[in-house]
Amino acid sequence: MPLVTQESDKKAAAIEALKLVRDGMMLGIGTGSTVKYFIDGLSDLVKAGVRLRAVATSIESETLARNAGIAIENDFSGQLDLDVDGADEIDAEGNLIKGGGGALLREKIVAYNSKTVCIIADSTKFKERGLGEFRVPVEVIPYLKDMTRKQVEKLGGICIFRKNGEFVTDNGNLVMDCDFGIIRNPADLETKIKMIPGVAEVGIFTGLTTLALISGAGVVEVKKFRNPVSP
Ligand code: 5RP
Numbered sequence: 288m289p290l291v292t293q294e295s296d297k298k299a300a301a302i303e304a305l306k307l308v309r310d311g312m313m314l315g316i317g318t319g320s321t322v323k324y325f326i327d328g329l330s331d332l333v334k335a336g337v338r339l340r341a342v343a344t345s346i347e348s349e350t351l352a353r354n355a356g357i358a359i360e361n362d363f364s365g366q367l368d369l370d371v372d373g374a375d376e377i378d379a380e381g382n383l384i385k386g387g388g389g390a391l392l393r394e395k396i397v398a399y400n401s402k403t404v405c406i407i408a409d410s411t412k413f414k415e416r417g418l419g420e421f422r423v424p425v426e427v428i429p430y431l432k433d434m435t436r437k438q439v440e441k442l443g444g445i446c447i448f449r450k451n452g453e454f455v456t457d458n459g460n461l462v463m464d465c466d467f468g469i470i471r472n473p474a475d476l477e478t479k480i481k482m483i484p485g486v487a488e489v490g491i492f493t494g495l496t497t498l499a500l501i502s503g504a505g506v507v508e509v510k511k512f513r514n515p516v517s518p
């Protein structure tokens with residue numbers, strides 16, 4: 288019997304997501320180690336003749352997707368058919384913490400503009416007790432960054448600039464990792480952080496997940512949260 292590891296669970300969730308991909312789709316491609324397995328699988332579909340176009344949520348994913356033979360668009364005005372992305376945490380309502388890889392801004396734009404948002408993750412990411420063990424990434428523009436940090440901290444968190452302020456996103460911004468403890472009302476905190484001038488995006492994602500494929504001990508569980516947006 289093959290050994291089940293966190294890595295094999297990531298792969299199992301990604302392989303399950305490939306079943307949602309159809310010929311002619313316009314995809315959103317997320318970022319991270321779980322999504323890499325999804326891109327590998329897309330490469331096999333393309334080789335088998337499936338026609339796909341996509342937008343990518345990071346330069347890293349864009350490079351991987353292009354190498355996999357997927358046509359990457361830099362702009363697109365319609366809705367994406369399917370966004371597949373990972374998460375740092377997911378709760379029982381499908382709320383997410385994202386941005387461990389620093390791609391939260393592009394990831395949120397892509398999720399917001401997708402008919403179906405499918406989250407793929409191993410079971411360590413599922414948090415029955417609520418989000419917040421993983422610190423909330425907040426993308427901040429560099430201008431007067433410490434003023435922005437102070438304003439976010441007024442909401443009850445402790446924020447630290449990633450890599451001492453040397454981590455720079457694909458958008459030329461900084462990332463703060465913010466500890467708010469267990470988050471009782473993710474939608475409220477998301478809105479309050481997002482409203483602060485200087486914040487480009489917050490890594491709390493609420494109301495966007497259509498379904499999640501969570502793999503634990505080699506078994507993939509499908510969790511459904513909302514209906515796909517109709518075309
Ligand atoms: C990147 C993300 C990733 O989806 C998240 O960090 C999960 O990554 P991984 O699949 O490597 O655990 O939000 O910004």
